[in-house]
Amino acid sequence: xxxxxxxxxMDGGSRKADIMGYLKKHMREYGILIALVAIMAFFQxxxxxxxxxxxxxxxxxxxNSYIVIMAIGMLLVIVAGHIDLSVxxxxxxxxxxxxxxxxxxxxxxPIAGILCLGVGAVIGMAQGFWVAYYRIPSFIVTxxxxxxxxxxxxxxxxxxxxxxxxxxxxxxASGFIADPFGVDGFNLLSLLIGIAVATGLLVMAVRTRRxxxxxxxxxxxxxxxAAKNGMIxxxxxxxxxLMADFRGLPNVFIVMALLIGIYxxxxxxxxxxxxxxxxxxxxxxxxxxxxxxxxLTFLTFANMxxxxxxxxxxxxxxxxxxTPKAGLGFELDVIAAVFIGGASMSGGVGTVVGAVIGxxxxxxxxxxxxxxxxxIDWQQCIKGLxxxxxxxxxxxxxxxx
Amino acid sequence: xxxxxxxxxxxxxxxxxxxxxxxxxxxxxxxIHALCGENGAGKSxxxxxxxxxxxxxxxxxxxxxxxxxxxxxxxxxxEEIGIIIIHQExxxxxxxxxxxxxxxxxxxATKGVIDWHETNARAKxxxxxxxxxxxxxxxxxxxxxxxxxxxxxxxxxxxKNVRLLILDEPTSSLNEQDSEKLLELMLEFKAKGITSxxxxxxxxxxxxxxxxxxxxxxGAAVARIDCRGGVSEDRIIRDMVGRSLDDRYPPKVAHxxxxxxxxxxxxxxxxxxxxxxxVVDNVSFEVRKGEVLGIAGLxxxxxxxxxxxxxxxxxxxxxSGSVEIGGRPAExxxxxxxxxxxxxxxxxxxxxxxxxxxxxIRRNVPLAKLESIANGIVVDSHREAEVAExxxxxxxxxxxxxxxxxxxxxxxxxxxxxxxxxxxADPDVLILDEPTRGIDVxxxxxxxxxxxxxxxxxxxxIVISSEMPELLGVTDRLYVMNEGRFxxxxxxxxxxxxRIMATIIKSAGDRT
Numbered sequence: 001x002x003x004x005x006x007x008x009x010m011d012g013g014s015r016k017a018d019i020m021g022y023l024k025k026h027m028r029e030y031g032i033l034i035a036l037v038a039i040m041a042f043f044q045x046x047x048x049x050x051x052x053x054x055x056x057x058x059x060x061x062x063x064n065s066y067i068v069i070m071a072i073g074m075l076l077v078i079v080a081g082h083i084d085l086s087v088x089x090x091x092x093x094x095x096x097x098x099x100x101x102x103x104x105x106x107x108x109x110p111i112a113g114i115l116c117l118g119v120g121a122v123i124g125m126a127q128g129f130w131v132a133y134y135r136i137p138s139f140i141v142t143x144x145x146x147x148x149x150x151x152x153x154x155x156x157x158x159x160x161x162x163x164x165x166x167x168x169x170x171x172x173a174s175g176f177i178a179d180p181f182g183v184d185g186f187n188l189l190s191l192l193i194g195i196a197v198a199t200g201l202l203v204m205a206v207r208t209r210r211x212x213x214x215x216x217x218x219x220x221x222x223x224x225x226a227a228k229n230g231m232i233x234x235x236x237x238x239x240x241x242l243m244a245d246f247r248g249l250p251n252v253f254i255v256m257a258l259l260i261g262i263y264x265x266x267x268x269x270x271x272x273x274x275x276x277x278x279x280x281x282x283x284x285x286x287x288x289x290x291x292x293x294x295x296l297t298f299l300t301f302a303n304m305x306x307x308x309x310x311x312x313x314x315x316x317x318x319x320x321x322x323t324p325k326a327g328l329g330f331e332l333d334v335i336a337a338v339f340i341g342g343a344s345m346s347g348g349v350g351t352v353v354g355a356v357i358g359x360x361x362x363x364x365x366x367x368x369x370x371x372x373x374x375x376i377d378w379q380q381c382i383k384g385l386x387x388x389x390x391x392x393x394x395x396x397x398x399x400x401x
Numbered sequence: 402x403x404x405x406x407x408x409x410x411x412x413x414x415x416x417x418x419x420x421x422x423x424x425x426x427x428x429x430x431x432x433i434h435a436l437c438g439e440n441g442a443g444k445s446x447x448x449x450x451x452x453x454x455x456x457x458x459x460x461x462x463x464x465x466x467x468x469x470x471x472x473x474x475x476x477x478x479x480e481e482i483g484i485i486i487i488h489q490e491x492x493x494x495x496x497x498x499x500x501x502x503x504x505x506x507x508x509x510a511t512k513g514v515i516d517w518h519e520t521n522a523r524a525k526x527x528x529x530x531x532x533x534x535x536x537x538x539x540x541x542x543x544x545x546x547x548x549x550x551x552x553x554x555x556x557x558x559x560x561k562n563v564r565l566l567i568l569d570e571p572t573s574s575l576n577e578q579d580s581e582k583l584l585e586l587m588l589e590f591k592a593k594g595i596t597s598x599x600x601x602x603x604x605x606x607x608x609x610x611x612x613x614x615x616x617x618x619x620g621a622a623v624a625r626i627d628c629r630g631g632v633s634e635d636r637i638i639r640d641m642v643g644r645s646l647d648d649r650y651p652p653k654v655a656h657x658x659x660x661x662x663x664x665x666x667x668x669x670x671x672x673x674x675x676x677x678x679x680v681v682d683n684v685s686f687e688v689r690k691g692e693v694l695g696i697a698g699l700x701x702x703x704x705x706x707x708x709x710x711x712x713x714x715x716x717x718x719x720x721s722g723s724v725e726i727g728g729r730p731a732e733x734x735x736x737x738x739x740x741x742x743x744x745x746x747x748x749x750x751x752x753x754x755x756x757x758x759x760x761x762i763r764r765n766v767p768l769a770k771l772e773s774i775a776n777g778i779v780v781d782s783h784r785e786a787e788v789a790e791x792x793x794x795x796x797x798x799x800x801x802x803x804x805x806x807x808x809x810x811x812x813x814x815x816x817x818x819x820x821x822x823x824x825x826a827d828p829d830v831l832i833l834d835e836p837t838r839g840i841d842v843x844x845x846x847x848x849x850x851x852x853x854x855x856x857x858x859x860x861x862x863i864v865i866s867s868e869m870p871e872l873l874g875v876t877d878r879l880y881v882m883n884e885g886r887f888x889x890x891x892x893x894x895x896x897x898x899x900r901i902m903a904t905i906i907k908s909a910g911d912r913t
Binding site for chain 1: 712713715735736737739740746748753754755756757758759760764768769771772775778779780782783786822
């Protein structure tokens with residue numbers, strides 16, 4: 001293979017060929033992002049501009065926050081070579097526990113919130129224990145968990161909805177960050193945060209590129225690098241501007257962004273992340289390399305439970321009530337998001353950012369089709385076909401490579 | 402004799418590579434024809450063209466079989482006229498019976514209803530023809546050893562009225578006895594008029610049974626040797642590598658010191674499922690710093706089990722005995738503890754137990770000691786790349802870069818990645834289990850060199866191998882293992898294949 005050079009002396013024609021060649025090689029990584037942009041552009045036009053109206057954009061994020069939160073946990077589970085079918089039920093159960101604690105028993109909501117996260121984590125550990133240490137297939141353990149926690153939710157709520165929650169608790173899901181600047185009708189802090197994060201990402205990208213160039217391992221054409229990062233920068237600033245123009249960044253958005261950042265770092269840069277990928281890729285080889293695969297599998301499930309618990313709190317706070325049907329079928333949306341995001345069924349492959357984008361692809365389609373007035377029947381069909389198409393695309397791409 | 406097969410001017414290209422370049426290949430009816438060449442020379446590609454795995458139209462050139470030009474669209478077409486290929490990785494379903502496997506895809510059935518009586522009766526006949534008359538057709542394949550499984554594959558080929566049998570590395574995972582049996586079977590088939598193509602790295606086997614040899618190098622047929630009058634292995638090697646290999650083993654300079662690197666005493670291991678069965682029985686041995694120690698024995702002697710049970714109790718149950726490394730008792734209940742104590746074990750099964758195949762060279766090399774390239778829990782990707790690149794250069798891993806996925810490397814280069822991983826872990830004692838299985842002559846030599854270099858650097862290396870010439874060529878001292886026990890010890894300078902076999906046979910005689 002020849003080295004790609006991006007010196008200033010190159011003529012335009014070969015530079016263009018260069019970019020196409022690079023894009024082709026990295027189609028699997030960018031394909032999903034391009035798909036999200038294309039789907040957003042389609043619905044923006046089809047809905048006559050409603051999709052990206054500030055109020056709808058804010059809604060879109062609030063609606064999908066719990067799916068995104070769980071998709072992050074699910075990504076780790078799937079990368080480790082397992083699956084968790086119980087997350088929807090666990091989420092509903094934790095929401096019910098929160099309602100009973102706060103509404104029926106009158107426990108202060110911060111304490112109840114922490115206890116609920118603990119409940120989620122303990123549930124995750126209980127399931128992970130059997131998967132990791134007794135090698136019971138995760139499909140079966142979590143299928144059982146799904147039934148158990150669906151039942152427990154019904155029992156706990158006695159078939160009734162429990163609510164409403166105190167206003168402070170509801171702010172977790174429906175509040176926006178406060179604006180200290182007091183500009184009328186515009187949340188300046190939100191815009192500043194957006195600009196700061198976008199700038200931070202840009203600086204990081206430039207620094208990484210410099211290091212790669214110094215080591216002589218950079219193969220991304222400069223024009224491509226500039227266009228990609230420029231677009232990401234503009235998109236972030238523009239989105240934060242839109243939201244600032246409405247009521248500012250939602251609290252949930254901040255939580256979500258932090259989780260995405262932390263888990264991206266964990267999976268790509270740390271020994272723990274690296275080892276989870278190794279277990280999913282080849283557990284025997286990983287074990288013989290001194291990796292404690294049982295403990296890591298256990299922790300992956302514990303983490304999944306914790307995040308399902310967090311999602312349960314967010315969902316209950318958003319609906320302002322805990323219902324016996326909360327979380328029903330959500331596990332399928334979460335799993336679909338992870339696979340659309342490029343994770344492999346057999347483990348060892350996938351990224352946090354991919355899973356988040358996958359969740360938003362599902363979310364934008366839900367939202368866009370609802371605006372267009374498409375019935376839930378056809379929405380389901382279309383979502384199913386998109387999931388299938390995404391995975392087929394991925395497999396074909398892999399074969400070509 | 403007439404040619405049963407003529408492949409004329411076969412060219413097969415993959416994106417960016419010409420795997421076969423105008424290869425012509427002729428096989429006479431009723432002969433055993435060997436196909437030799439280093440890994441990546443194009444042997445498997447040529448056989449895939451022949452058997453229709455790569456259909457007509459995806460290559461250029463003609464396949465003439467039985468005097469007619471054949472255009473195979475799939476494996477089915479080639480099987481129909483009697484060309485059967487048996488791949489290196491066996492294609493048997495472990496949890497089906499022998500009979501079911503033999504007739505898989507070719508069931509003895511009328512209108513979709515299987516005739517079990519005929520199935521089992523026919524299977525029995527076929528088993529007798531391959532010398533497995535004592536096995537019951539309803540036995541699960543899983544319960545057979547590798548050697549017998551290989552014979553079941555051949556019985557399966559016979560069930561399809563084979564005329565041209567292609568065996569891809571049939572003996573690579575067999576012990577000497579089973580290999581011998583298989584070669585005899587090939588000669589029997591020849592007497593019955595079945596033509597065979599044998600792909601093998603084991604040149605002693607090739608020169609034993611082959612009537613003629615075609616040598617491939619870099620996608621071209623470079624030599625066709627008639628060897629009914631005998632042929633020297635050196636001649637074949639010369640054609641394979643395109644230069645003469647004066648020595649197949651690097652020179653042995655004695656580096657062994659008096660200092661003991663690892664001492665194992667009274668090591669006993671029981672089978673993980675059958676607790677009453679002792680697989681390793683009261684084994685004691687020691688290996689010194691700077692020494693290359695060999696463990697010889699037949700397949701199933703318990704060598705791999707011994708190594709894996711030492712390495713963090715990765716195999717077996719009710720393990721007892723003691724281990725000292727560097728003069729101190731070594732607590733090795735987990736693999737992590739074993740690595741920290743200074744022991745490393747490079748597996749015989751590089752795909753199953755050695756590599757994360759979907760990951761790159763870069764990610765595989767540091768896996769056993771990831772913490773040493775991390776600050777806290779954060780992996781330093783820069784150091785990681787440096788380490789991977791260092792070993793890629795040092796072991797001459799042929800690859801486009803450290804970013805290449807290991808699944809796309811040839812067997813020899815995959816083995817070098819496994820070796821890199823354990824060299825990076827920097828052990829005091831390194832156990833290599835079948836380090837050169839199924840890899841080509843050039844890569845073998847490179848691996849032998851690494852082994853000798855390690856010894857020169859004061860490490861202790863233990864080599865487990867079923868290829869006796871290899872043990873004789875690379876080790877300083879040998880233990881012979883049979884049926885779970887160490888039954889002999891000798892300096893390699895006084896050892897010979899005959900003496901090792903005699904030790905094994907004598908020990909078996911002592912027992913009964």
